[in-house]
Amino acid sequence: MGVFYETIPKSMIKWILEQKVFWVATAPLSAVGHVNLSPKGGQYFGVIDERTFWYMDLTGSGNETISHLLEPGNGRATVLLNAFEGPPKIVRLWGQGRVLTNGTQAFSTFVDLHKVQTIPGTRSIIIVDIHQVGSSCGFSVPFYNFQEYRETLNDFFEKKDRKFKEGKVEESMDRYWAYKNAWSMDGLPGLPRAMEVGKEQNVAPIKKMVGPLALSRYHYGQGYTAAQVLLMVLASFLLGVAMTQYAPSLLSVGEKLATGVNGQ
Known part of the structure; x- marks a missing residue:
């Protein structure tokens, strides 16, 4: 049976910090935008207090979470953790997410205050200000044995950072971010x-969607596509033609019916 809390129970914090992986879900405000779910692994997260969860955001080819959290009027985020060993448990943390970008004073202040050990490729610190916590059974989640953390991502950006320091300007993290992390x-x-950096160094961003559903720009509000707008215009036009053609007949029928009723 599910149980809800306004804050993270103290008894739950230790369990959260023991997990090896968690997921972060976000979505744009547009109805045609895509919901994103990102897995996070490694010992790069923490709980500041019963209302504040944070994690170190490592560089990747996508940046959906950052885009959704920075969208004006948005910021919604859900963190999911579940037990793969021991008693079954699922925990969800609902809240508003904030992005502290690497290179800003807010980022440096947080890192210094909480003694966060950043690594090459650290892109930002994500903070989730929690307003609801949910715990449920997780009876159907299978058992998995943890073996070890993958070092592939860390190794990749360590090599990239080393090449940049050796003088290869094209290996800078800023150029990588400009290419892959400028747009959702x-x-x-x-x-x-x-x-x-993309504007300053003229770095063209990567094209992220392909096929007929690829969007040329973000659709705000309900996010009606050009095809949907065209369909609505066409429907309105046909309705207007029909009303123009049949309105006199309908009015005549209405008058006759009204006359008949009054005559009775």
């Missing part, structure tokens, strides 16, 4: 630093 797949602005 739906056309939402991404990492602010990536967008700035």
Whole structure:
């Protein structure tokens, strides 16, 4: 049976910190935007207090979470953790997410205050201000044995950082971010630093969606596509033609019916 809390129970914090992986879900405000779910592994997260969860955001080819959290009026985030060993348990943390971008004073202040050990490729610190916590059974989640953390991502950016320090300007993290992290797949602005460097150094962002459903720009509000708008215009036009053609007949029938009723 599910149980809800306004804050993280103290008895749950230790369990959260023991987990090896968790997921972060976000979504754009647009109805045609894509919901994103990102797995996070490694010992790069923490609980500041009963209302505040944070994790170190490592560089990746996508930046959907950042784009959704930075969208004006958005910021919604859900963190999911579940037990793969021991008693079954699922925990969800609902809240508003904040992005502290690497290179900003807010980022440096947080890192210093909480003694966060950053690594090459650290892109930002994500903070989730929690307003609801849910715990449920997780009886159907299978058992899995943890073996070890993957070092592939860390090794990749350590080599990239070393090449950059050796003088290869094209290996800079800023250029990588400008290429892959400047925009979301739906056309939402991404990492602010990536967008700035992209303009300064003329780095064209990667195209993230393909096929007929690929969006050329972000659709705000309900997110009606060009095809949907065209369909609505066509329907309105046909309705107007029909009303023009049949309105006199309908009015005549209405008058006759009214006359008949009054005559009775």
